[in-house]
Amino acid sequence: MNTSTTPSSAVAAPDTAPLSPGTHTYRLGGLVQRYHVYGSGPVCVAHSGGPGIDWEYMRMPALEEHLTMVYVEPIGTARDSRLPSHPHGYTRERYSSFLETLINRLGVPSVHLLGHSHGAFVTAHHAVHRPRQLAGIVLYEGAPVTGAEHGEEAARMVEAFAAKHADQPGLAGVLAAFGAMSGMSDDAQTEAVAKGVLPSYFADYWGDEERFAAFRDAVRATYISGLDEDGNPDAVDDRVALKGLTVPALVVVGRHDVICGMRWGVELDELIPDSRLLVLENSGHMGHVEEPRLFADAVRDFVLDTSVPQSTRA
Template sequence: MVEHLGVPEVHLLGHSHGGFVVQYHALHRPDRVAGVILYDSAPVTGPEHAAEAMRMVRSFAARYAGHPGLPEVLAAFQAIPTISDDVRMTAVARGLFPAYFADYWGREEEFAAMRAAVRAAHISGLDENLVPHAVDDRADLGSVTLPTLVVVGRHDVVCGVRWAEELHRLIPGSELLILEKSGHFGHIEEPDAFSRAVTRFVSSTARGTS
């Protein structure tokens, strides 16, 4: 991949599930990687991650109790186990959309068109033995030697602050940025703060810089 780009090193940014891909590279294929950005990611999947997500969903529901849009969001969460094709996946993703923002309904005019345009593909989370595929990198993250920036939205219900703080604690020398007015999409909700942090991190960790 790096050879095709014609550069000596790259920075890898992984958002959400993409964070697990970047963590894999940091742990197993760090050659020619100048640094990694784990953005709304986590060190683990599975029951523990799901329990934390449900805790955050309950917090979201309490924050917006009485809002007319809340029942649709909660129904979408309940429908997640029923997803079996792209059509259902798209419907659920649109239903969940407000929960992925710090204040979707306060900025609905800004984000409504984006929600209507959502298309989602259903990809099974089962391995070749039809068992849920789980990740747990916690025992290995202490061996990461690459410069690492961890970014998370304060109100992220999917991969929230608990996981960002754990990543930050486990990865030696890592930096942590919490976007206080964001959910799962800080690059959309707080684009200036997000871009400044990423630009500074990449500039400071590029080859030939201190």
């Protein structure tokens, strides 16, 4: 997982530059915001998924060879970054507003923004509402909608996964974890579910279990409800908004993803003007782990191709 030569525990001194390697911390709205810098080159800010999954699973050493990767530690995932309304109130708009402040602090004219899973939903929202500082976005395993339609498609894909792996002894545990999702109410339950469903997030988890088990064991999660402060779902339907997106976009989807799979990757690509689509044929939901070199090469090329500032962007 962490194969960079920079220790993950390295902490940048308070007076160092905002893009110096290590962990950076500042306060915003009474909360602690952290981000972690690795690599060199054009700046790419990475927002992890969940909501509530710890940022470290997003480490991408193959990208750090070419880009300055800024890994956001989303608010709510550490105790000193939790809202007074925790576990509620972590809307896309709030994540986006914290992203805006972080990007401003980096001191560069523009950045690329890469969001994985729920982070892709945040990235799409940010690109629609705050595009000015974005040179491009990577929607990695995202979708244009949530709610019943998305849930039905995920259920269909999980059924197909179960049929394909019916002979695997570990399948029962995966299905039990999916069944426990609706009952999550604390951090321990959320982490157990995240680890429990993880084999379904790979194209062939059991075919290389020794490799992927270490990744699974390292996952950390915080319970975040997905509701706003008033208890309403933070529903997503970006289909209309994405048709007017002004920011260059790369859509990345794994052929075997059960959560934000091919249907949604293709739809995102069709909705967004002049987007690029990368299909990772041998990946599920974790292409940066399953096919790291192919993933990194495509993201690197996209970033380099779209790094020229576009001053006329709204």
